[in-house]
Amino acid sequence: MLNALSRLFGKAAPALPDVGAAQWARVEAGLPFLDYLAADDRARLRAMALEFIARKEWHGARGIRLTPDIQLCIGLQACLPVLNLGLDSYRGWVGVIVYPGDFVIPRRLMSEDGVVHEFDDQVAGEAWEGGPVLLSWFDHPEDADGMNVVIHEFAHKLDMLNGVPDGLPPLHESMSRQAWHDAFEPAYADFCARVDDGEQTWIDPYAAEHPAEFFAVASEVFFEAPDLLHAEYPAVYEQLKRFYRQDPLR
Ligand SMILES: [Zn+2]
Numbered sequence: 625m626l627n628a629l630s631r632l633f634g635k636a637a638p639a640l641p642d643v644g645a646a647q648w649a650r651v652e653a654g655l656p657f658l659d660y661l662a663a664d665d666r667a668r669l670r671a672m673a674l675e676f677i678a679r680k681e682w683h684g685a686r687g688i689r690l691t692p693d694i695q696l697c698i699g700l701q702a703c704l705p706v707l708n709l710g711l712d713s714y715r716g717w718v719g720v721i722v723y724p725g726d727f728v729i730p731r732r733l734m735s736e737d738g739v740v741h742e743f744d745d746q747v748a749g750e751a752w753e754g755g756p757v758l759l760s761w762f763d764h765p766e767d768a769d770g771m772n773v774v775i776h777e778f779a780h781k782l783d784m785l786n787g788v789p790d791g792l793p794p795l796h797e798s799m800s801r802q803a804w805h806d807a808f809e810p811a812y813a814d815f816c817a818r819v820d821d822g823e824q825t826w827i828d829p830y831a832a833e834h835p836a837e838f839f840a841v842a843s844e845v846f847f848e849a850p851d852l853l854h855a856e857y858p859a860v861y862e863q864l865k866r867f868y869r870q871d872p873l874r
Contacts, residue, residue, distance in 0.1 A: 638678035641692060643670075651696045657772075657848045658700065660872045661707075669707055673699035676711060681718045683756075688724040694761055698722070701774035702757075704847055705782065708869035713782055719756030726760050749773040751780040753788070771828055772844040779843035783836055791835030799866050807859035812838045815857075826852060847872055 648670065652658060661669060677699045684690040698720065706713045728744045735741060748760040757777050783789040791812075795804060812835055818825055819832040831841035845853040846864045850872035854861040865871050 640674045640678050643696060651693055654697060655700060669700060669703055672703040672711055676703050680720050683719060683721045685721055685723045688722055688761060690722055698774055702778045705775060705778055705843060705868055717754055717756065721756050721758045722761050724761060749777040751777045753784050772848050775844045775847055776840045779840040783839060789836035791839035804863050807863045811857040811860045
């Protein structure tokens with residue numbers, strides 16, 4: 625039916641990648657934080673990842689060869705946050721660009737006195753409004769340590785669904801902006817104060833850069849180390865549980 629409809633509108637449905645049991649097992653072995661998913665959720669995530677890989681345009685930068693394992697690994701992680709929101713959440717842009725390791729983005733910033741500063745920013749990922757997601761690929765990613773560049777960048781994409789990323793993605797009707805604000809604002813203020821005090825926080829101190837970064841980092845921790853986020857900022861955990869419609873702590 626979908627194929628017939630696509631032909632009717634002159635565009636063939638993209639062919640889904642063919643993934644065998646051994647490849648699923650190999651790739652998912654590197655993503656132990658997926659273990660909280662029930663069998664049927666795991667099956668839905670797999671199907672969504674294949675759809676995501678087929679629908680997006682993939683580019684390897686700086687000579688990296690994009691293997692099916694790399695695409696599958698990124699696809700599974702990208703789809704985890706939208707498992708119960710739908711792939712349509714990633715509408716409006718097409719590209720995924722993968723770099724071998726960290727990469728450098730040239731920046732231009734004007735300071736308050738009007739002086740333009742140009743510098744190279746070394747990053748592990750970046751999401752552009754209406755544009756591609758840029759990701760670093762490391763051959764030996766560490767185990768679930770609460771940090772996840774893929775989930776981070778795709779959380780930014782969700783935040784951008786209602787404009788400039790500000791840490792407030794479009795909430796569901798059943799949610800309250802006030803409750804979101806009451807959870808995130810004091811948590812962000814507390815976290816910034818702890819980082820300013822020089823505390824070695826378990827949550828990535830990069831979260832103190834901006835409320836949008838706090839949301840993206842909190843989303844990483846929500847999926848990779850939910851017990852930690854729940855222990856440190858339970859109200860934030862509760863809001864993310866409602867937003868993502870998932871409960872990784874379950
Ligand atoms: Zn970020």
